[in-house]
Amino acid sequence: MSAETETIGGTRALNGGGEKIGLVLSGGGARGAYELGVLSVLAPELEGRGQCPTIIVGTSVGALNASFLAANIQNGLKRAVQAGCRVWRGVEYGDVLAPLISPGEVRRLVSSGLEFLGLPVGGVSSVLDNAPLAGMIANTISFEQLAENVRTGVIDRAAVVATSYDTGRSVVFHNGTGNPLPDHARAIDYAPTPLGVEHVFASTAIEALFPAVEVHAPAGMDGWYGDGGTSLNTPLKPAITFGADRLIVIGLNAVVGSPRTVAKRPADAFDGAAQAVQALLADQLAHDVATLAKLNAISSPGSTAPPRVIPHIFVTPQDRFAVGRLASETYRRHYSGWTGLTRSFNIAILGRLLDTARNPARGELFSYVFFAPEFTAALIEQGKADAQWWLNQQHDDWPWQKAPSPKAPRAPRSAPTTPLSP
Numbered sequence: 441m442s443a444e445t446e447t448i449g450g451t452r453a454l455n456g457g458g459e460k461i462g463l464v465l466s467g468g469g470a471r472g473a474y475e476l477g478v479l480s481v482l483a484p485e486l487e488g489r490g491q492c493p494t495i496i497v498g499t500s501v502g503a504l505n506a507s508f509l510a511a512n513i514q515n516g517l518k519r520a521v522q523a524g525c526r527v528w529r530g531v532e533y534g535d536v537l538a539p540l541i542s543p544g545e546v547r548r549l550v551s552s553g554l555e556f557l558g559l560p561v562g563g564v565s566s567v568l569d570n571a572p573l574a575g576m577i578a579n580t581i582s583f584e585q586l587a588e589n590v591r592t593g594v595i596d597r598a599a600v601v602a603t604s605y606d607t608g609r610s611v612v613f614h615n616g617t618g619n620p621l622p623d624h625a626r627a628i629d630y631a632p633t634p635l636g637v638e639h640v641f642a643s644t645a646i647e648a649l650f651p652a653v654e655v656h657a658p659a660g661m662d663g664w665y666g667d668g669g670t671s672l673n674t675p676l677k678p679a680i681t682f683g684a685d686r687l688i689v690i691g692l693n694a695v696v697g698s699p700r701t702v703a704k705r706p707a708d709a710f711d712g713a714a715q716a717v718q719a720l721l722a723d724q725l726a727h728d729v730a731t732l733a734k735l736n737a738i739s740s741p742g743s744t745a746p747p748r749v750i751p752h753i754f755v756t757p758q759d760r761f762a763v764g765r766l767a768s769e770t771y772r773r774h775y776s777g778w779t780g781l782t783r784s785f786n787i788a789i790l791g792r793l794l795d796t797a798r799n800p801a802r803g804e805l806f807s808y809v810f811f812a813p814e815f816t817a818a819l820i821e822q823g824k825a826d827a828q829w830w831l832n833q834q835h836d837d838w839p840w841q842k843a844p845s846p847k848a849p850r851a852p853r854s855a856p857t858t859p860l861s862p
Contacts, residue, residue: 460596461486462684463493463509464676467500467669468692469646469808470536471763473528473816475505475690476521477823478755482688483518485831485839492517493688494596497612497679499668502690503600503643504577507635510598510615511586527580528816533786535576536811538569540786568809570650578637587634590615597682598635601668601675602642604661605652610672611661613639620681628677633658643668646808680750686840690823691756692763751840755830757822764800766822767807770815772797787812 465475486492492513498506505524512520589595597616604611609627619632633639634657642653642665652664668675674691757763771787774780776797780788787810791797796806807815836842 459491459685460495460683461491461493462495462497462679462682462687463506464674464679464687464689465496465498465502465506466674466689466691466693467498467502467643467667468673469501470531470810470812470815471692471807471819472501472505473525473531473819474692474757474763474823475502476524476528477820478690478827479509479517479521479823480525480820481824481827481831482753482755482839483521486688487516487518491686494594495599495679495682495684496595496597497599497601497614497675497682498643499601499673499675500644500646502674502692503602503640503668504581506600507577507581507583507586507598507640510589510595511582514585514589514594525820528820529813531576531811531813531816533784533811534572536570536573537786537809538571540789567649570645573644574637574641577640581637581640583634583636587615599675599678599682600635600639600643601672601678602639602645602653602655602665603647603668603670603672604629605664605666610668610670610675611665612675612678613655613661614678614682616682620678623677623681626672626677628672629661630678630681631658631661633661642666649809685750687750687752689752689754691754694757694760694762749842751837751842753830753839754841755823755827758826758829761800761804762822763807763819764802764804766803766818767810767815768797768800768803770812770818771803771806771810774812774814784812 465472468474483492496506496510496513498504508524508527509517509520512523586598590598597614599612599614599616601610601612603609607629609629611629611631613631613633613635615633615635620630622629636657638653638655638657642655645651645653645666647666647670650667652666654663655665656662672678674689676687676689679687771780771791775783775788775791780791790809791806794802794806796802796810831839
């Protein structure tokens with residue numbers, strides 16, 4: 441083993457016999473509130489067992505949650521999660537996105553039209569403007585405290601994943617001792633640096649939807665970046681590389697199907713987009729977790745050493761339209777009528793453009809930008825329910841699982857289901 445890799449992990453925080461616990465948080469826009477709901481149920485159990493995470497890795501909104509937790513965990517995981525829930529319950533559209541009707545958005549719309557006509561306007565940077573999010577990150581997360589928590593050994597590592605526009609590779613910006621070698625098989629680079637606003641902001645910059653973000657540090661890894669979820673939405677491999685002996689994995693897309701429904705009209709572009717998002721995010725996660733369950737061969741490709749068995753806790757929504765149904769129902773209840781325009785003009789209009797109230801497929805797409813207290817509160821409750829379901833199952837080493845994860849129960853065929861289309 442090289443001197444470079446021997447230093448990975450930094451100060452070993454004693455945790456359940458010296459084991460390192462990794463927390464892996466997925467990307468998914470406004471759906472990130474779900475992760476705090478899950479952790480609000482898991483945290484008391486983990487703290488009681490002395491198994492709190494000391495390696496925290498996230499992508500996109502998972503990067504925001506990971507950084508927040510890493511900056512507050514000195515007071516204990518349970519308190520950090522409670523503080524995170526309070527933040528999510530108060531998030532408004534304007535905290536994350538600029539108004540749909542503003543001088544900037546008018547310029548963006550005009551530029552799009554001119555570019556469509558073939559006129560030289562210099563290109564359109566994105567569909568939406570997420571500039572307010574940078575301010576929210578700065579005001580919500582103390583990166584100084586995060587660095588102090590790493591320095592003093594409260595945690596071993598905090599990391600966020602972004603995608604380089606220059607190379608197309610996933611870059612893991614991380615605060616901790618040592619630096620892993622690049623993983624060329626999976627196109628992953630590692631960049632040691634004190635984490636800051638620009639790294640988290642870059643990780644959340646969903647390609648095309650939001651503008652690219654320029655990252656300045658560390659030297660040699662500067663450049664333009666976008667959402668890390670493009671190829672590494674659930675960063676299991678970096679957590680394992682950093683030395684995690686056990687993994688807590690929270691996904692924002694279900695890895696199981698929904699009960700069969702019969703559509704009453706042909707699928708349209710929005711239905712297709714929902715399918716594409718599911719394939720990009722959930723199927724990638726399902727493959728990685730299945731590999732993890734098979735003696736975790738994902739951890740050391742090409743190694744002659746025996747594969748590491750890494751027990752895991754793995755919580756996701758129970759079926760592929762669970763969050764979509766929640767988004768559609770919440771929108772229909774609070775924002776579909778005229779009162780919704782006064783409650784939040786931007787949410788109401790954007791929801792109408794996507795016809796969010798029509799069905800769960802539309803709700804799936806809208807859920808990524810549904811930054812409203814009513815929805816985030818519902819997501820937190822959904823996360824609590826799914827985490828409790830996990831804890832109620834039998835496991836190899838409760839609450840940890842080594843074999844394939846238990847299957848969520850499917851709705852009986854006779855049960856009423858929400859059709860894909862009205």
